[in-house]
Every structure is written in C-alpha cells, then in structure tokens.
Amino acid sequence: MPELPDVEGFRKVLESCAKGRIIQRVEVRDAGVLHDVSPRRLRDALEGRRFTEPERRGKWLLARTGGPTLMLHFGMTGQLVCGRPDDAVEAHDRVLFTLGRERQLRYRDQRKLQGLWLADDDSEVARLLDRQGPDAMTVDREEFEAALSSRRGSVKTALTDQSVLAGLGNLLADEILWRARLRPSSRTSDLTEADRRRLYTDMRRTLRSAVTAGCVPPRDSWLTGHRDDPTPTCPRCGSLLRRSRMAGRGTVWCPRCQ
Numbered sequence: 001m002p003e004l005p006d007v008e009g010f011r012k013v014l015e016s017c018a019k020g021r022i023i024q025r026v027e028v029r030d031a032g033v034l035h036d037v038s039p040r041r042l043r044d045a046l047e048g049r050r051f052t053e054p055e056r057r058g059k060w061l062l063a064r065t066g067g068p069t070l071m072l073h074f075g076m077t078g079q080l081v082c083g084r085p086d087d088a089v090e091a092h093d094r095v096l097f098t099l100g101r102e103r104q105l106r107y108r109d110q111r112k113l114q115g116l117w118l119a120d121d122d123s124e125v126a127r128l129l130d131r132q133g134p135d136a137m138t139v140d141r142e143e144f145e146a147a148l149s150s151r152r153g154s155v156k157t158a159l160t161d162q163s164v165l166a167g168l169g170n171l172l173a174d175e176i177l178w179r180a181r182l183r184p185s186s187r188t189s190d191l192t193e194a195d196r197r198r199l200y201t202d203m204r205r206t207l208r209s210a211v212t213a214g215c216v217p218p219r220d221s222w223l224t225g226h227r228d229d230p231t232p233t234c235p236r237c238g239s240l241l242r243r244s245r246m247a248g249r250g251t252v253w254c255p256r257c258q
Contacts, residue, residue, distance in 0.1 A: 002074040004059065004136055004167030005210035010072075010080040011056045012214075014063055017082035018051040018097070018105050023065070025098040033094045033107065033115030045118055046070065046097075058132050058166025068120050071128060075113030081106045136167040137207055144200045148188050155191065155199070156184035157247050168203075170249045171216040171224055176203045178223040178236075183258045184244075184251050227252040 002010070023046045028039035037045075049065040056062070061080070063070035072080065081093075085104045089096070095116060097105040107116060119125040134143050147165055151158040158164050159173040168176070177184050179202040182195060191199070210216050218225040223241075226232045232241040234254040244251050 001076045001169050001171075002059065002078060003169035003172050003210075003216060004056075004207065005172075005213065006215055007056050007059050007061055007074065007167075008137075008211050009214035010061055010074065011054050013080050013082050014051070014054045014061065014105065017103055018063075018099055019053065020050060021099040021103060022050050023047055023097055024100060025096075027096040027098070028094075029089070029096065030094040030112070032112050033109055035115055035117045037116070037118040042095075042116075042118055045120075051099075056135075057129055058135055058162060059169075060129065060132075062125065068118055069122075069125055071117040071119055071125065072107065073114035073117075075109065075111065075115070077110040078114060079108045081108050131163050132166040133162065133164045134166065136165050136172075136203065137211070139165065141197070141200050144203075145196050148191070148196060148199075151188045153188065154184060154246060155182060155186045155188050156249075156251060158188050160247070160249065167207075170251075171227075172206065172210065174227070174252050175216060175223050176206050178234075178254060178258060179206060181258055184246055184253050223252065223254075 026043045026046050028042060031039050034042065045068045049067055052064040052066050054061060054063050059073060061072040083104050083106060084102060085098050090108065092108050092110045093106045094109055095107040099105060117128060119128060133147050148158055151164055156173055156177060159168050160170060180199045182199060216224050221235055226235055234241055234257055237256050239254055239256040241252050242255050
C-alpha cells in the first residue's frame with residue numbers, strides 16, 4: 001500500500017514529468033476512479049492549463065494548475081507513471097494526461113480503492129483534507145506529542161490513524177515501533193516522556209531513509225526486510241517475530257526487543 005515515502009516519490013514523478021507543461025488532453029479510460037467529478041468536467045477544467053509545483057499532504061498528492069487542483073489518493077495499488085503518448089496502454093491505466101509529443105502522465109490503479117478528486121479552489125482542498133492530522137514528515141515534537149495525547153487506544157492504531165498523524169501506514173508504523181522498542185499494543189496513555197521522544201526521533205529517522213529510497217525498503221537491517229519471511233526473525237536480536245492483527249491490520253513485532 002502506498003505510504004508517505006511512495007507518495008513523495010509520486011510527487012517527484014509529477015514534478016519531473018509535468019511541471020510547467022500544458023495539459024493538452026485528458027483521457028479518462030475508467031470513470032470509476034473519479035470522485036465527485038465527471039470525465040467531461042475533468043477535461044474541461046484541466047485541458048489547456050499548466051501543471052505547477054505539486055504538493056504532498058500525508059498520503060494525498062496535490063497537482064496544482066494555478067486554478068483547479070487535481071487531488072490524487074493512491075489507495076492500496078495506485079501509481080503515477082510518466083511515459084510517452086505512444087507507449088502501449090496498460091490494463092490498469094485509468095486516466096491519461098497528455099503533455100505534448102514527448103510526455104504523458106498516467107494514473108494507474110489495479111483495485112481502484114481511491115482515485116482522483118478535483119478541487120475548484122483552496123477552500124475545497126481544505127475541505128477534502130480537513131480530517132487529516134499533521135503531516136508525519138513535517139510535524140514538530142510538540143505537535144506530535146499533542147496528537148498522541150488525544151488518543152486512548154494502542155500506539156499502533158494512533159500512528160496509522162490519518163486524523164491523528166497523516167502519512168503513516170502499516171509498514172511504517174511497525175518499523176518505527178520496532179526501532180523505538182515499543183510494543184504495538186502499548187497504550188498511548190502509558191507512554192512515558194522518554195518513550196514519546198524516542199518514538200518521534202525514530203519516526204523522523206525512518207521517514208528520511210524511506211523517502212530517500214522512495215518506499216519502505218525491505219532491507220536486511222529493517223524489520224520490513226523480514227516480516228514476510230517464512231520464519232521471520234528479528235534483525236536486531238534474532239528472536240522469532242510475532243504476528244497479530246490490530247484494527248484489521250497485520251502487525252509484526254519482536255517479543256524480546258519490544
């Protein structure tokens with residue numbers, strides 16, 4: 001599932017592929033990925049406009065045009081791909097943005113769990129994002145601790161709740177908690193000041209590395225690199241990792257380190 005580092009990677013794709021280029025044609029091949037906007041309205045709003053500096057807010061990507069803003073959410077299987085207009089169209093290419101003879105931006109999504117929205121102005125952008133908490137990449141420690149203190153459940157659930165903190169998903173939350181030596185089921189109300197500081201520090205370090213990689217990397221030294229092994233072991237202490245489900249999410253942790 002795309003998380004903050006993946007969406008930051010898609011922002012870079014949008015920037016390198018489309019920034020400053022005129023949207024000559026919008027082709028909607030599957031209207032099932034459009035939310036509250038028809039194919040015709042999307043075309044009328046965007047064709048002839050120019051993509052400007054894109055932004056990422058949590059797991060959302062904002063494609064600015066100097067007028068309406070195209071807002072993309074990638075769900076579990078969404079991608080943003082830069083290619084050429086004459087490249088073969090793949091089965092899951094849902095919306096194509098032709099940017100001249102050489103460039104075409106494609107929203108590709110197998111399962112279509114999220115998709116594209118069109119915001120006419122900044123107030124509409126704010127309305128679509130109004131349930132989001134602070135962005136995990138830019139939140140300061142005071143905001144982070146305030147966001148956690150507003151929750152009474154488990155720390156894993158708090159980290160993956162987009163209304164508490166925007167951008168973290170299942171892989172990142174497990175990785176961060178493993179690094180911070182905190183069990184996912186620990187209650188946020190039981191965390192000490194030292195726990196919260198360590199959690200914040202490890203979140204920032206993990207995000208910096210993951211954004212550089214463009215994903216949550218399955219490295220040998222990371223929990224992520226072992227969670228799907230047939231017999232997963234902790235890369236830090238060698239203990240067998242445990243699996244459970246929390247709020248419907250597969251959760252992996254080390255019973256010794258955490």
